[in-house]
Amino acid sequence: MMENPRETLGRVFGFESFRPHQEQIIQDLIEGRDAFVLMPTGGGKSLCYQIPALHRPGVAIVVSPLIALMKDQVDALRFNGVRAAYYNSSLDGKTSRVVLQALQRGELDLLYVAPERLMSDEFLERLRQIEIALFAIDEAHCVSQWGHDFRPEYLALGALRDEFPAIPLIALTATADPQTRKDILTRLRLSPEACHVAGFDRPNIRYQVVEKHRPQGLLLEFLREHEGEAGIVYALSRKRVERIAESLQREGLLAAAYHAGLPDEERRRVQDAFSRDEIQVVVATVAFGMGIDKSNVRFVVHYDLPKNLESYYQETGRAGRDGLPAEALLLFGSGDIALSRGLIEKGSNPEQVRIELHKLNAMAAFAESQICRRRVLLGYFGEERQEDCGNCDICRNPPQTYDATEDARKALSCVYRVGQRFGAGHVIEVLRGGRGQRLLDLRHDQLSTYGIGADLSQAEWSSLLRQLVHLGYLRQDVADYSVLKLTERARPLLRGEEVLHLAKPRIPAVKKEAGETKGKKDLACDQVLFQRLRALRKTIAETAGVPPFVVFTDATLVELARVQPGDHAGLLRIGGIGAHKADRYGELFLAELADYRESQDKEMVAGEGEERREGDRLDCLAQ
Structure with a gap:
């Protein structure tokens, strides 16, 4: 490929400039160097290996922990014109053979696989016969026993350095405290010089902790404030998840339950309906976690206290991946701490119990904090913030x-x-x-x-x-x-x-501050046009059989509604619209924008005519 990475960023993905650290990481990989990337959710980690995959010969092998996450990422890449596929247990025999044949013939730029499938003898032998661009290990905190979501199958990935010593490797995560980072580097044999820490801050997320008084009433009140927006409610137990979901359904909300005890088919149905904007709220246990790649989640509610700040950070990070305003609400009560501590202390490994109790205490300290919550959260991950954020409940409404x-x-x-x-x-x-x-x-x-x-x-x-x-x-x-x-x-x-x-207890809870508008009005664009563009996006997505955010994110629709481009060149200047999408869907969106402008012009003319008639009437009365 003759173009440079910045040109690929614009042509394929529709963005004009890189975010901090991205360009250096991409250049390192293109030149064959390893990288460890610590970047917040929604910060652009995927581009750090997707662009090098388009610049290096061969196929990029991407290790991903969840089937649903693979599918969403592959769908998004294909919509951008990238040759991508996934290979996992969800595929039938015929489809699996098609994917492997494409891999063998060099027809793929990226292939997503699960760690246990990648490290099987049969698959490793297949990889030895083809050209590999790079290895990317997503959710790399799963490698570490200090990580909050340790997965034993990830431990074997260190052997990739022996099998393919000349192939660059990139490990990526949004969630790793200093001890976890050190463990990842050791297990994957990465040099400390390969580290790129972009920070943990998600400034678009507003953090709020509320006294757990009448929790169901608080939740319902919060959801009413976010009517029509997509969000996730996390609860501790399967039974509580089902009870909350049923109560929200009785209130007329489009809500569904999700936990590991449900049949696979039901879990897939709920996740697909949520991705396609057919369900507003998913009430879930932590089983509904890393597989959520939906960009327009506007809020995350923790009905119960998470066991650690890593889980809290990652789960709240499901909100606002498109960079638009989002909210994270935590309902906090003393009973949550007692319950979690009791469960932890039943563990048989004293050292693991010690670690988990330490993490629980840090989580409780965050909830109890009387200073800027963002400072407490970032400080836990080793990132010092010198000033208050202005976008948490403590900053916006200091406690008395x-x-x-x-x-x-x-x-x-x-x-x-x-x-x-x-x-x-x-x-x-x-x-x-x-x-x-x-x-x-x-x-x-x-x-x-x-x-x-x-x-x-x-x-x-x-x-x-x-x-x-x-x-x-x-x-x-x-x-x-x-x-x-x-x-x-x-x-x-x-x-x-x-x-x-x-x-003093913060009992009034989730009521909006005086003069504050609902989250969806923070989008600062013509809401009528935005909703029309959303409707068009949904129609296109249903026809294509993909979630709406794969077509365009909410951030792209907001910019379209603000700028209202009139031609193909104008579309290409909108963030998130690359050449492939502009060619495929540009005319549909341009027609919708033109129709809206025409309707606005007609309303304006009609209004001016009415004003003239009213003026004539008043003149007659005056005479």
Whole structure:
């Protein structure tokens, strides 16, 4: 190929310029050097190996962990005119033979395979007989036992260096703390000089953490604010996933459940319907993870606390891959921490338990943070941010603090008076002067702390107790039904030797700030035209049998609606429209834009005529 990588970027993928680090990584691979790429989701990792695959002789072999992810990426490449295929267990015998024949004849630029299939003796022997451009290992954190999604089948990939020592290798991930990074380099035998760290920040995502009070009501309210937009709701258990999905369906929302316990056919149906914009919300366990390549996900909600910040970062990264505004909402309650800690402590490997508890504590610290959430999140991954982001709930609505010394002493005293044998719910009931039968049977209405906290709501007491746990004044004994117990740190506070300031609970939750519009209105373009372009895109996608975002992303449609090009050359200046797509679909979109402009002109003429008639009428009345 005679053109340079920048020309390929424009001609094939429809972009004018590279993002940070991309050009250097691409040049390194073209020249035969290895690379380790740490780049945020939606940051353009795929281009780092797709463009070199078009510039080096032979076929690029791409290792990908999930079948659905392979299909979406291959569909997108084919729509850009790239010769790509995947080879996995979803193919029938005939299709598999066709793919292998194309591979053997040199008719492919990229081939996506699963790690276990790639490392089979039969497939390795086949690769020895053909020219290979490069190896790309996607989701490389799966190689490391320190990674949050370690997969044993990825361990064998280190042997590629022995089998094909002269072939450049690129490993890519969006999620790796310093220890995981070091492990990836060691296992894949990559030099530290091959590292390209583009950062973790996703500035278009707004992070928000809300007190888990009336969680189903909060979720429904949030989804109403995002009507018509696509999003994912993550929950901890299969049972909860199904319950939430059913409740949303009863409310008239286009929602569906997804978890590993469902039949394969049902999971495929849900994922395909979501990709094709036929379902608005997928309620899922973490089983609905790396296989999501949908670019126009506008929000991700965590109904339950993730076990670690890596999972949280990766799952929230499913939102806003097109670079447009997106939201990440986390509902956070103390019960989530107790449940997760209990599950982790059942592990048989003490070292793994230690690591996972450390990661859980970091996740809880993020949720409890009273400073910019983006600074906390990036700091965990070793990236220091000097200023607040201005796009998280803490920055946009700084928490109020108050002197909680007296309330904290009441709570600690109550925990002591009930014998340090009860959980938060019972302690709050005593403080508020409840009349539950169990409380009365235990004669806890006779305690000196009974009813001394009636002036605070249950949500306020719940927030205070949770903060006392995380600050170390109370300990939640998971092994003993999560009962609350005093720690040594509580003594000076109880004796009046310490003043304690806590954050007021953020109970109002997900209501929009004054003057703030819904996420879909942040797109800053003609919404009527944008919806017309979406409808056209959907028609094209249905005819072609692919998800709409494979045709054009929402970001491309937004730019089309803003610029409204009038000819083929104008289309090619829109981000995401390469030569192949412009030739294939350009006339359809140009016709839609022309029809819209014509309708607008007619409305304007009709409006001017009406104004003239009204003016004439007023003149007559004046005379």
